[in-house]
Amino acid sequence: xxxxxxxxxxxxxxxxxxxxxxxxxxxxxxxxxxxxxxxxxxxxxxxxxxxxxxxxxxxxxxxxxxxxxxxxxxxxxxxxxxxxxxxxxxxxxxxxxxxxxxxxxxxxxxxxxxxxxxxxxxxxxxxxxxxxxxxxxxxxxxxxxxxxxxxxxxxxxxxxxxxxxxxxxxxxxxxxxxxxxxxxxxxxxxxxxxxxxxxxxxxxxxxxxxxxxxxxxxxxxxxxxxxxxxxxxxxxxxxxxxxxxxxxxxxxxxxxxxxxxxxxxxxxxxxxxxxxxxxxxxxxxxxxxxxxxxxxxxxxxxxxxxxxxxxxxxxxxxxxxxxxxxxxxxxxxxxxxxxxxxxxxxxxxxxxxxxxxxxxxxxxxxxxxxxxxxxxxxxxxxxxxxxxxxxxxxxxxxxxxxxxxxxxxxxxxxxxxxxxxxxxxxxxxxxxxxxxxxxxxxxxxxxxxxxxxxxxxxxxxxxxxxxxxxxxxxxxxxxxxxxxxxxxxxxxxxxxxxxxxxxxxxxxxxxxxxxxxxxxxxxxxxxxxxxxxxxxxxxxxxxxxxxxxxxxxxxxxxxxxxxxxxxxxxxx
Ligand code: ADP
Ligand code: MG
Numbered sequence: 001x002x003x004x005x006x007x008x009x010x011x012x013x014x015x016x017x018x019x020x021x022x023x024x025x026x027x028x029x030x031x032x033x034x035x036x037x038x039x040x041x042x043x044x045x046x047x048x049x050x051x052x053x054x055x056x057x058x059x060x061x062x063x064x065x066x067x068x069x070x071x072x073x074x075x076x077x078x079x080x081x082x083x084x085x086x087x088x089x090x091x092x093x094x095x096x097x098x099x100x101x102x103x104x105x106x107x108x109x110x111x112x113x114x115x116x117x118x119x120x121x122x123x124x125x126x127x128x129x130x131x132x133x134x135x136x137x138x139x140x141x142x143x144x145x146x147x148x149x150x151x152x153x154x155x156x157x158x159x160x161x162x163x164x165x166x167x168x169x170x171x172x173x174x175x176x177x178x179x180x181x182x183x184x185x186x187x188x189x190x191x192x193x194x195x196x197x198x199x200x201x202x203x204x205x206x207x208x209x210x211x212x213x214x215x216x217x218x219x220x221x222x223x224x225x226x227x228x229x230x231x232x233x234x235x236x237x238x239x240x241x242x243x244x245x246x247x248x249x250x251x252x253x254x255x256x257x258x259x260x261x262x263x264x265x266x267x268x269x270x271x272x273x274x275x276x277x278x279x280x281x282x283x284x285x286x287x288x289x290x291x292x293x294x295x296x297x298x299x300x301x302x303x304x305x306x307x308x309x310x311x312x313x314x315x316x317x318x319x320x321x322x323x324x325x326x327x328x329x330x331x332x333x334x335x336x337x338x339x340x341x342x343x344x345x346x347x348x349x350x351x352x353x354x355x356x357x358x359x360x361x362x363x364x365x366x367x368x369x370x371x372x373x374x375x376x377x378x379x380x381x382x383x384x385x386x387x388x389x390x391x392x393x394x395x396x397x398x399x400x401x402x403x404x405x406x407x408x409x410x411x412x413x414x415x416x417x418x419x420x421x422x423x424x425x426x427x428x429x430x431x432x433x434x435x436x437x438x439x440x441x442x443x444x445x446x447x448x449x450x451x452x453x454x455x456x457x458x459x460x461x462x463x464x465x466x467x468x469x470x471x472x473x474x475x476x477x478x479x480x481x482x483x484x485x486x487x488x489x490x491x492x493x494x495x496x497x498x499x500x501x502x503x504x505x506x507x508x509x510x511x512x513x514x515x516x517x518x519x520x521x522x523x524x525x526x527x528x529x530x531x532x533x534x535x536x537x538x539x540x541x542x543x544x545x546x547x548x549x550x551x552x553x554x555x556x557x558x559x560x561x562x563x564x565x566x567x568x569x570x571x572x
Contacts, residue, residue: 005304008085008128015084019077020133022070027137029067030285031144034278036060038152042271074133082129086121089307093117101316102382106342110201111194116310119189120303127300134293138286145279152272152279156255156262160280163251167244167287171294174240179298181233186302188226195222237295244291248284255280317381323401329393329408331358331489331520333379337388340378348374350544351388356536358393358489361521363531363551365564366540372524375540376492379522380409392490410488412496412512416475423452423468423478424459430482438485446481446511448474473504480511491521498526505530528568537561 009016044053097113149157199206199215206215259273268276335354341347348371356362364372377383378390381397390397397405410430418426427442428434434442439459443449451474455461461468470478476496483491493512497505509530516523525531537554539547539561547559554561 001301001305001308004308005128005301006132008088009081011088012081012084015077015081019074019081019129020136022073023078023133023137024140026067026070026074027141027144029063029070030282031141031148034275034282035148037278038269038271038275040271041274042269078129078133079125082125082127085128086125089124089304090117090121093121093307093310096311099315099318100313102377103316103342104313109194109197111192111197112190113310114197115186115190115193116306119193120186120306122303123296123299124303124307127296127304130289130293130296131300134289138289138293141286142283145282149276149279152276153259153262153268156259156268156276159254159258160251160283163247166247170240170243170247171290174236174243175294175298177236178233178240178295179302181229181236182299183302183305185226185229185233186306188222188229191222192219192226195219240294241291244287248287252277252280252284317384317402319401320399324395324399325401325404326393326395326408327404329489331408332356332393333490333520334391335375335378335388336391338378338385338390339387340374340383340385342374342383347386349378352544354538354545356520356522358520359518360536361516361523361534362536362538363523363525363534364538364540365525365528365531365561366546367542370540370542372540373494376411376494376522376524379490379492380406380411407486408488409490409492410483410486411492411494412476412479412483414495414499416479418463418470418475418478420462420464422457422460422462423455426463426478427459427481427485430485431487434485439481442481442484445484445514446477447507448477448481451477471504472500473508476500476508477511480508480515483515489519491516491519493521493523493525495524495526497530502527528565 040056044056094117097117146157146161149160195218199219206212256277259268259276262268263270263273333354333356335352338349338352338354339347340349352375354375364375366372374383378385379392379397381402384398392400392405392408419429424436424439427439430442431438440449443452443459452458452461455468463470479496493516496512497508500508505527513533523531523534531537532551534551537547537549537551538545539554539559541560547554547557547561549557555565556562
């Protein structure tokens with residue numbers, strides 16, 4: 001896992017090297033400082049040579065200035081490195097989510113995805129910056145300081161070194177506990193996010209059932225779970241921190257007392273004692289750094305683990321190595337012994353055989369849950385068939401490049417998803433390089449013109465959350481305009497007008513019929529009035545395709561369709 005983590009440094013190698021070497025330099029200066037002080041006190045002061053003392057002070061001043069500049073570099077460039085890595089990871093995660101297949105979105109809560117893209121990576125930048133750098137410098141400083149301390153006075157150095165095993169035990173234990181605690185905390189914040197996402201997107205349902213208090217209490221539960229998890233992590237952290245604090249300060253005290261006695265016995269010089277105590281202080285810094293890492297490492301790694309979990313989930317549906325690029329399909333569709341199930345429990349489609357000619361308009365009717373939407377979702381490969389094959393113009397769709405396959409298919413559904421942005425941008429979603437002329441012509445064909453003309457900002461009117469609210473019918477028109485722009489040879493209308501009132505449906509119906517012209521069109525509809533003009537009607541039941549024929553043939557046949565027809569058109 002560390003190898004994967006370090007692979008993210010590659011694009012920022014230069015930054016890392018500059019930052020790292022500056023940090024090493026700062027550490028060397030800090031290690032050298034007490035030696036200089038000792039020399040100053042023991043050798044320079046007794047000479048009373050003030051000219052030299054002033055000169056030495058000026059040199060020290062320069063060293064401080066250089067050290068300050070380097071500190072700045074370490075702090076700024078180091079954080080830049082961390083942020084760059086965090087940003088790269090976040091982008092990679094987003095790109096990865098974009099590539100996922102439908103089944104992934106069926107099974108993953110939006111809030112959990114959001115949480116991974118935002119919170120989970122919050123601490124990774126800090127870890128990326130401080131991790132390798134601080135660890136290296138801390139170890140270097142500790143080894144350097146002890147070496148010098150042994151040289152100054154071995155007995156005192158032994159006293160100081162006794163703390164090391166104790167520190168390691170506390171540190172290791174603290175690390176294990178914190179690992180668990182942070183991982184748990186990230187899981188809980190993901191739950192909080194998922195709950196917010198659910199109740200906000202479902203706000204209308206919540207309010208219509210007046211379940212606000214229920215939602216509040218559920219959120220309260222998740223929120224307090226999160227609080228407990230975070231609190232537990234901080235408790236472990238506080239324990240580790242304070243134990244380490246106590247040990248390092250205790251050592252300073254012991255060294256001071258023993259050192260004072262040694263000095264009194266003339267066993268060491270006062271310069272040596274001062275220098276020694278300064279080294280104990282030099283040691284405290286890397287110990288503090290390692291302590292901080294003990295917190296940062298599990299925090300960052302917990303996020304990174306969750307990052308990997310997602311990033312290593314390969315998209316289910318991808319291009320074959322030699323996938324065919326297609327551009328202008330005619331639109332012959334055939335299902336050959338197609339079986340499909342969403343999961344292992346229940347098979348949705350069994351041995352479906354179906355052949356649709358290019359340009360034909362075929363209506364699918366049948367009880368809800370029969371599998372009409374599923375049949376249509378298989379054509380753009382939102383899901384792959386379990387058995388059999390679907391082909392378009394005689395080409396198996398699994399041999400085609402996904403992008404080019406989907407560019408040939410347009411889908412209008414019951415709920416139209418509009419993006420935050422202007423009307424123009426929303427229409428142009430159907431063809432992102434569309435010219436203004438094309439957009440206007442599409443809007444005209446979808447009978448959107450008079451609406452747009454009545455708006456003060458016309459095509460630049462903002463829609464969505466903070467803009468214009470469109471009615472169901474207007475949204476459908478916008479979706480139709482998108483389709484005119486996209487101009488695909490295959491069109492799927494999945495209950496596109498089912499949510500509209502009959503009056504609006506009638507008006508939209510005309511635009512849809514214009515859209516369907518010269519394309520292979522699959523219409524799923526409840527109201528039979530909307531499929532009168534279809535060339536063919538296919539009745540889908542849970543057992544499969546039950547009837548297949550022209551509208552009038554099926555009415556005459558006295559089967560399922562005839563019954564549906566009688567219910568809808570004869571007053572019983
Ligand atoms: P229709 O469009 O005819 O109403 P669907 O094709 O939507 O029917 O659904 C057919 C069956 O597949 C239903 O039993 C439904 O519960 C199931 N189903 C639909 N979508 C999914 C999905 N994303 N994951 C699992 N099962 C699904
Ligand atoms: Mg459906």
